[in-house]
Amino acid sequence: NAGVTQTPKFRILKIGQSMTLQCTQDMNHNYMYWYRQDPGMGLKLIYYSVGAGITDKGEVPNGYNVSRSTTEDFPLRLELAAPSQTSVYFCASTTFQGLAGNTIYFGEGSWLTVV
Amino acid sequence: GQNIDQPTEMTATEGAIVQINCTYQTSGFNGLFWYQQHAGEAPTFLSYNVLDGLEEKGRFSSFLSRSKGYSYLLLKELQMKDSASYLCAASLSGGSYIPTFGRGTSLIVHP
Numbered sequence: 001n002a003g004v005t006q007t008p009k010f011r012i013l014k015i016g017q018s019m020t021l022q023c024t025q026d027m028n029h030n031y032m033y034w035y036r037q038d039p040g041m042g043l044k045l046i047y048y049s050v051g052a053g054i055t056d057k058g059e060v061p062n063g064y065n066v067s068r069s070t071t072e073d074f075p076l077r078l079e080l081a082a083p084s085q086t087s088v089y090f091c092a093s094t095t096f097q098g099l100a101g102n103t104i105y106f107g108e109g110s111w112l113t114v115v
Numbered sequence: 116g117q118n119i120d121q122p123t124e125m126t127a128t129e130g131a132i133v134q135i136n137c138t139y140q141t142s143g144f145n146g147l148f149w150y151q152q153h154a155g156e157a158p159t160f161l162s163y164n165v166l167d168g169l170e171e172k173g174r175f176s177s178f179l180s181r182s183k184g185y186s187y188l189l190l191k192e193l194q195m196k197d198s199a200s201y202l203c204a205a206s207l208s209g210g211s212y213i214p215t216f217g218r219g220t221s222l223i224v225h226p
Contacts, residue, residue, distance in 0.1 A: 031212055042119075042202060043158070043216040050212075058213070090157060096212045102146065104204075104214060106157040 023091035119217030137203035
């Protein structure tokens with residue numbers, strides 16, 4: 001069972017370049033999220049999706065875009081990369097079970113450096 | 116959004132017990148997660164509390180008080196491998212299930 005898979009693991013971008021971080025999950029989860037984590041900080045929500053065709057902004061969406069054409073995939077696009085986007089990016093997914101308990105599954109992370 | 120507060124750093128001795136506290140805003144609160152994150156790795160799930168009280172899972176226990184907006188993670192019989200960051204995250208009720216994470220508590224276990 002692969003869980004949440006995100007690629008690439010490491011990437012160096014030049015200022016102004018664009019790229020897409022890929023994320024796919026094989027657990028049929030309806031909720032998917034993109035977080036970024038800066039050194040010594042917690043996870044900040046960039047974008048999230050509650051199902052295919054539905055996306056919404058999180059706390060720090062500027063400079064990013066997402067799409068959710070299928071249940072499995074939730075790519076994150078960086079347009080015109082800036083040094084402030086140097087960070088570790090985590091994709092995550094879950095299916096809300098209310099009182100039955102929840103686990104949010106995380107991908108392994110993508111380390112992005114913008115120079 | 117949620118304001119999640121937890122200490123920045125804690126140190127403890129191998130074999131000891133440590134309690135990591137977390138406070139959050141109670142408005143719209145649904146449940147509380149604890150995650151462990153080793154340096155350079157993804158967060159891994161430890162617990163999810165919805166109801167008041169203590170839930171025990173081996174060496175780790177998590178407590179929740181909904182009325183006080185308070186939770187703690189209790190780690191017993193500390194091992195060196197428990198050195199990690201511990202993230203508290205609150206989820207809100209309603210149609211959008213969005214966990215909000217605190218900054219994390221860096222726990223250093225020394226011999």
